[in-house]
Amino acid sequence: MSKIKIAIFGGSGYGGSELLRILLAHPNAEIVFVTANEHAGKTVTSVHKNLRGFTDLAFQKAPEDLSDIGDVDVAFFALPHGQALHLIPRLPGKVKAIDLSGDFRIDDAEIFKKYYALEHAGDIQSKFVYGLTETNREAIKTAKYIANPGCFATASLLAVAPMVKSGLLTGQIVVDAKTGSSGSGIKPAANTHHPQRMTSFYAYKPFSHQHVPEIQQHLAQVGNFDQKLVFMTHSLPVARGIFASCYFETSVELTNEDLANLYQHFYEDSFFVRMVEGSPDINWVKTTNFCDISVHSSGRNVVVFSAIDNLVKGAAGQAVQNMNLMFGLDETTGLKLVGTNP
Amino acid sequence: MSKIKIAIFGGSGYGGSELLRILLAHPNAEIVFVTANEHAGKTVTSVHKNLRGFTDLAFQKAPEDLSDIGDVDVAFFALPHGQALHLIPRLPGKVKAIDLSGDFRIDDAEIFKKYYALEHAGDIQSKFVYGLTETNREAIKTAKYIANPGCFATASLLAVAPMVKSGLLTGQIVVDAKTGSSGSGIKPAANTHHPQRMTSFYAYKPFSHQHVPEIQQHLAQVGNFDQKLVFMTHSLPVARGIFASCYFETSVELTNEDLANLYQHFYEDSFFVRMVEGSPDINWVKTTNFCDISVHSSGRNVVVFSAIDNLVKGAAGQAVQNMNLMFGLDETTGLKLVGTNP
């Protein structure tokens, strides 16, 4: 097939960096242009030095007139919240779009406003499909616009969705989630200052993280979801990785084997979900598109652990996985990134 | 006052290292001897190089005849589980003892056997007082034998005890706890191998950690405890620190202010518990005897975060805090260790 022609809006952050890393080596992808307003004119490799030897691309300013962006099949948006909202509606009709921000993830305008302090872009919101590939494949295949899930939402939903779908839940769901420092982006800040961060672990945004409504909304699409969700975010002293510990109460006793069967069935066609024994470890998924999951029970209590790389399965990798489906490719194309030990 | 004469059994591990660091600078302490069978004859500073300049002590073998250990007022035991059990009963009657292992923490012989695969030492068990200083001060002051709490148990109990005592709990308690690598001890092992550990986060011992019965037993002493406790342990890629995220449901709605008042009251005489805003961070308690705690509510859900240094408040520091009380000293004597930034 001819190559998919790709534009990347916002190529200088970590999301953009990972999109470039993956798409430059993707057998069916051709990057037409990549924007980064504050680095316009500089080579991509002057910012992402890991890419030296792989590309001569330079960053350019985002075009003023989005109705004429040349021969582009799909545009990725890896911009801060609140920007894609104004850009995607102005794209030519033939251009598909995948947004890695939170701008199109929340369908309810009131809830969106509450968590993001932003207004919906308008009718276009209804055309967005939530891009959690493993739970939404069929809709993604025919989607024009994708709201790519948040990193915490991805790790949490992949662990929680099979339990919700099982219909066996009672009581509350508690999700205790932890992320690496790259989740805060490429811009230096006090909480990512190395001298302190390397020996830190702390919680943030108790009871108020913006991924809560995103998780709730999608769980209601996956099954009959009426549990209370308690979701808490913490910061890990590593660069990459999200680990979610998800606590459930069930209406009947389940064995470890029951749980393993439930999850294996749910993910039987999902290359990127690996059911593991013991516990997942962010070490084994770093730089890859995998989500490792383990399941454990004790009477009517269940805990499910999941681990992803926040920048890959939690962002750029999943975005490309969705692109693959939107263009009729196998979802693993260009995404069989092998992790390392150590 | 004359100095407290001290013997340390097991001085070559991290617990022993921290006992030495603290007691060598303690104004009322004099170390009579320190044992380490495999390092017998070597200087303490050949193992704990941080202590160079502060001591000429050498490790010796543990005496065969414990009934004659010289002029010792108190013996600390920082040995692997299953050793103090056989040693403390053989001490002279006048010698007090503080055990940092799990050997005397569990009063119920059946439960002890289940979690530790060991038999109780006999009647002496009933003479042991649980050494969580902040909740058990009066008993500690007059105790002869102290079962010093586990590191996870300390972080968890200090966060959970005020809620249990309040009588406002309903539903389950979920404690999601994370520890640094020094919690695994000074002996190298696969899970503390640097090339992998520095980029790892994983869970271990789901539903089966030996601190569970210890926490349950003490909560029942603190208040009317009949909640189910779900307790989960994880490994952090730092050397020092435990962080516990504790999730509660309450029978009435509580505000953040209600919670703050509850905890401030509970800990009003406790120098080493610091109520903080935002979130504790292990970075601010490392190398100190502090436990930092923050409290947060949302309707009838509550989350309490606590952070300690596993080797200090979670082991050697608390042991010395208990010694201070047993010998009539202010509990902070020699323990006002100041942390660092960074």
Next chain:
Amino acid sequence: MSKIKIAIFGGSGYGGSELLRILLAHPNAEIVFVTANEHAGKTVTSVHKNLRGFTDLAFQKAPEDLSDIGDVDVAFFALPHGQALHLIPRLPGKVKAIDLSGDFRIDDAEIFKKYYALEHAGDIQSKFVYGLTETNREAIKTAKYIANPGCFATASLLAVAPMVKSGLLTGQIVVDAKTGSSGSGIKPAANTHHPQRMTSFYAYKPFSHQHVPEIQQHLAQVGNFDQKLVFMTHSLPVARGIFASCYFETSVELTNEDLANLYQHFYEDSFFVRMVEGSPDINWVKTTNFCDISVHSSGRNVVVFSAIDNLVKGAAGQAVQNMNLMFGLDETTGLKLVGTNP
């Protein structure tokens, strides 16, 4: 072309791990078997969990009778020093071999004995070609046996060789080299114990590292080398990466531009050497086969910095690079591993 049939002796360590990571994705490679005596019978992915999803191979014991190892074109040896020495001479005549240990790197039997406390394997030593690809390409293409360079030697030689070849040196050469913890192998030890290593930096083996004679021997092949070499090794608190700071005195003043031209010319056909501005950083080469180099002068003093991943360009990557040449492939085949930011 038909695939190259490969045996790996010693697949359970970090060198083996990286050989597997690279060769499983190599378009012209087929792994026939992989040995690991202590893990015989276990799946590869039970040890190298990063490879889950990519292979069903299991480790097997090394065959007793090496004269019949089936249809194998080339055997890699990633064993501790002193083992390949006894194995490679027993291979069938048609099987090529690439040894990642130090067993065949030193041509002088006396020097070999001094640094390794081992005897040469015999005449076969003369058939070994030193596998520093960039300086020895032509010999490698026709070699049957390759002594793959040490990790420190690779980083040092790539930085020093162009200076030696220039004939402009006077005075001593000082190489101050630093390595990550994976250089000590997969087996846990005191110096790679996470609680201490994460905050450590120290020197080791002053004036006696076994890579000294290896570097000297190859420099004498590259040019007219009669300088004294002072070589010092240090340990970094990261998993991957070697950084070498190489100090020279020159007989004439050189500008930065002179140096840049000299190195660019020397490496003009070498995809895996990237000349960089400022300084290399191990961060930009980790998990890749690149060696990044920068050059700086001040009067008649020169410093050259180089950075590699010790497990890739310093071991398994370079081994595969050599294999590619030995089998007529482009040396970059299967080795365009892209690094990450972060």
Next chain:
Amino acid sequence: MSKIKIAIFGGSGYGGSELLRILLAHPNAEIVFVTANEHAGKTVTSVHKNLRGFTDLAFQKAPEDLSDIGDVDVAFFALPHGQALHLIPRLPGKVKAIDLSGDFRIDDAEIFKKYYALEHAGDIQSKFVYGLTETNREAIKTAKYIANPGCFATASLLAVAPMVKSGLLTGQIVVDAKTGSSGSGIKPAANTHHPQRMTSFYAYKPFSHQHVPEIQQHLAQVGNFDQKLVFMTHSLPVARGIFASCYFETSVELTNEDLANLYQHFYEDSFFVRMVEGSPDINWVKTTNFCDISVHSSGRNVVVFSAIDNLVKGAAGQAVQNMNLMFGLDETTGLKLVGTNP
């Protein structure tokens, strides 16, 4: 004795943080005020959360009129380069001053201008004594003004000074120095951004670091110094610590024992210099005022390794050590900070 009354100018950075940590626990010190213009009005513990429980001090703005700063015996300046230069000349005559910046370290106005792009403050420069305690004790005891050494200069000079004084040097001196991330200060920046720094090692400022002239100037005071000094700085992925590898050529062969005797004699009255076997390790000096040194020879080559904590012996600790001498105290008063293992 009555307490020394102290003002701290610039208390919100890492230097100020360490001055506060040390002086709050110093038996003879009383902090009168501490400034931090951008945090004026905030409590010290809102910035340095490690100090919670130890002080109620709040930051204030630096006084406009420095001629009236109340009852102050000595003022510490922990400000960015170029500020103390304008402040110290305006202090009342009776106030001693210790400057932790580079403003008064270079006696030669031309060299100062070249490296700092600043003009000398005027005649006051001649009243400053260089505060490397171990080599300059007598002058410090009677000094009114102290130029506290740079962190790299401290680690380098303590390793190099005995060799220079020995008169046995020939050839060049190469100092390969490495620092932790706290050396870049408390303000977040690209080079201290955690996601990248945790896996980084790189060189910076080749042949141009501002500590070069400081080191040269003081070596000329210590002995007959006419060697060329090649000094190179690198960045380590730890928070604290400087490690210097110092390479020498000597006019005669020296044994390890010769070197050990030379250094032990040089430092026989210096509590804070510890001669160690094997190698120093920043792990063993972190958070302390020690400088650990080891010495090694091979023929007429010598390497000396030194390790300090850049914020303590490399800044605040040495500043207090100097204060102690200036006020007739034992130099170790309040400075016997014990390090930790791990």
